[in-house]
Amino acid sequence: MAAATSATALSIGSTACVGSIATSHANSKSFGVRFNSSNYLRRFSGLKAASSIDSEGDTSFLAKESCASIQKSFVSRAQKRNQRSWTYVQPQASYKVAVLGAAGGIGQPLALLVKMSPLVSALNLYDVANVKGVAADLSHCNTPSQVSNFTGDKELASCLKGVNVVVIPAGVPRKPGMTRDDLFNINASIVRSLVEAVADNCPDAFIHIISNPVNSTVPIAAEILKQKGVYDPKKLFGVTTLDVVRANTFVAQKKNLRLIDVDVPVIGGHAGITILPLLSKTKPSVTFTDEEVQELTVRIQNAGTEVVEAKAGAGSATLSMAYAAARFVESSLRAFDGDSDVYECSYVQSEVTELPFFASRIKLGREGVEAVVKSDLEGFTKYEEKALEALKPELKASIEKGINFVHKQPVAA
Numbered sequence: 001m002a003a004a005t006s007a008t009a010l011s012i013g014s015t016a017c018v019g020s021i022a023t024s025h026a027n028s029k030s031f032g033v034r035f036n037s038s039n040y041l042r043r044f045s046g047l048k049a050a051s052s053i054d055s056e057g058d059t060s061f062l063a064k065e066s067c068a069s070i071q072k073s074f075v076s077r078a079q080k081r082n083q084r085s086w087t088y089v090q091p092q093a094s095y096k097v098a099v100l101g102a103a104g105g106i107g108q109p110l111a112l113l114v115k116m117s118p119l120v121s122a123l124n125l126y127d128v129a130n131v132k133g134v135a136a137d138l139s140h141c142n143t144p145s146q147v148s149n150f151t152g153d154k155e156l157a158s159c160l161k162g163v164n165v166v167v168i169p170a171g172v173p174r175k176p177g178m179t180r181d182d183l184f185n186i187n188a189s190i191v192r193s194l195v196e197a198v199a200d201n202c203p204d205a206f207i208h209i210i211s212n213p214v215n216s217t218v219p220i221a222a223e224i225l226k227q228k229g230v231y232d233p234k235k236l237f238g239v240t241t242l243d244v245v246r247a248n249t250f251v252a253q254k255k256n257l258r259l260i261d262v263d264v265p266v267i268g269g270h271a272g273i274t275i276l277p278l279l280s281k282t283k284p285s286v287t288f289t290d291e292e293v294q295e296l297t298v299r300i301q302n303a304g305t306e307v308v309e310a311k312a313g314a315g316s317a318t319l320s321m322a323y324a325a326a327r328f329v330e331s332s333l334r335a336f337d338g339d340s341d342v343y344e345c346s347y348v349q350s351e352v353t354e355l356p357f358f359a360s361r362i363k364l365g366r367e368g369v370e371a372v373v374k375s376d377l378e379g380f381t382k383y384e385e386k387a388l389e390a391l392k393p394e395l396k397a398s399i400e401k402g403i404n405f406v407h408k409q410p411v412a413a
């Protein structure tokens with residue numbers, strides 16, 4: 001996949017420059033206050049403003065909010081040339097994203113956030129019902145991507161052709177009193193049939209699985225792709241970004257830190273005790289009492305249930321999930337686009353433990369998972385070591401349940 005770039009040259013004076021780093025895309029200029037691609041990316045990147053820009057004394061809002069990768073490109077170019085006038089090459093919208101389950105509680109706000117991405121040229125929305133109106137509504141936003149809608153089995157192949165990233169939030173959500181595993185009987189079959197279509201129509205795409213129970217639906221997807229002969233473990237992801245988003249939020253609140261500064265890796269899986277926030281690896285470095293570790297860990301593990309109970313039968317997390325999923329899509333697209341500094345936690349095929357799937361922080365590249373961040377996985381506290389051992393039996397059982405589900409009914413070649 002070639003990362004297309006357009007030579008949009010902005011000649012910029014040094015200290016006033018960052019306020020001018022707005023996308024030059026014609027469609028983008030009249031978006032509210034002014035749609036700004038770097039601003040958008042900055043919000044999702046979780047990365048800090050390049051200090052060399054800050055230190056130049058630019059106090060503009062955009063300077064603080066600009067995308068780190070774009071800033072880095074400015075900084076390195078300026079450093080190379082040792083000059084005060086920088087040239088900026090604007091990434092062009094060039095990637096195709098499909099959302100399967102796009103009319104749902106997650107699907108709709110996720111589609112909106114992906115529609116805002118300056119990197120997306122085509123946004124294909126698929127659902128079994130009600131997707132036409134969602135697409136019509138979204139298509140009026142004057143952002144670059146072309147929105148198309150697809151309904152039902154017959155249109156699924158067209159939805160998937162040529163797509164770079166497929167996001168799957170299709171399936172039923174929990175009600176109070178249910179575990180994520182209680183969704184297995186319905187969602188396993190949904191994920192299975194959707195991944196079969198992905199294998200047939202866009203086998204090279206990154207696949208982001210949101211549908212629960214993620215601990216089992218990702219192994220299901222892997223087995224389907226293997227049976228179809230197109231499994232690339234580097235391109236199959238269980239979306240656990242929401243666990244990181246929650247951990248960052250709760251830790252920042254507890255410790256009175258700036259939200260944008262906090263980063264907590266979350267490993268394991270995506271259900272109850274299989275969600276293991278590594279609080280000892282929090283950045284910036286911060287100390288917690290034993291009580292704080294226990295309280296924060298339990299809150300992060302039960303955050304999904306907190307939302308399910310608050311919604312009282314009307315579903316589970318949708319808005320925060322859409323935010324988290326959009327961040328993961330944006331990270332994938334940045335990696336496709338050649339950014340060599342993209343890291344996210346995700347539930348992937350893994351050799352980190354004896355379990356075949358495990359969430360941990362990975363480096364994303366054009367071909368998917370490039371590396372696992374090993375430093376996160378060294379020097380655990382006693383609490384984390386114990387929690388890691390405790391989660392393994394449950395995660396192992398969920399993985400086996402997913403694998404067995406596929407092997408009982410193998411796909412047609």
Ligand SMILES: NC(=O)C1=CN([C@@H]2O[C@H](COP(=O)(O)OP(=O)(O)OC[C@H]3O[C@@H](n4cnc5c(N)ncnc54)[C@H](O)[C@@H]3O)[C@@H](O)[C@H]2O)C=CC1
Pocket residue numbers: 100101102103104105106107126127128129169170171172173174183187190194209210211212213214239240241242243270315316317318321
């Ligand atoms: N990974 C994570 O962190 C999170 C995962 N989830 C999971 O995401 C899933 C979706 O949640 P919501 O959007 O709230 O549910 P929802 O019920 O609001 O939406 C699901 C959508 O999927 C569609 N759908 C059902 N079968 C389909 C099929 N075969 N093909 C295409 N679309 C189909 C439905 O028509 C509906 O529009 C649930 O399984 C939920 O547990 C929810 C929050 C966080």
Ligand SMILES: O=C([O-])CC(=O)C(=O)O
Pocket residue numbers: 173174180212242303304305307308316317
């Ligand atoms: O709790 C649920 O059922 C949905 C989910 O996975 C989450 O919010 O983390």
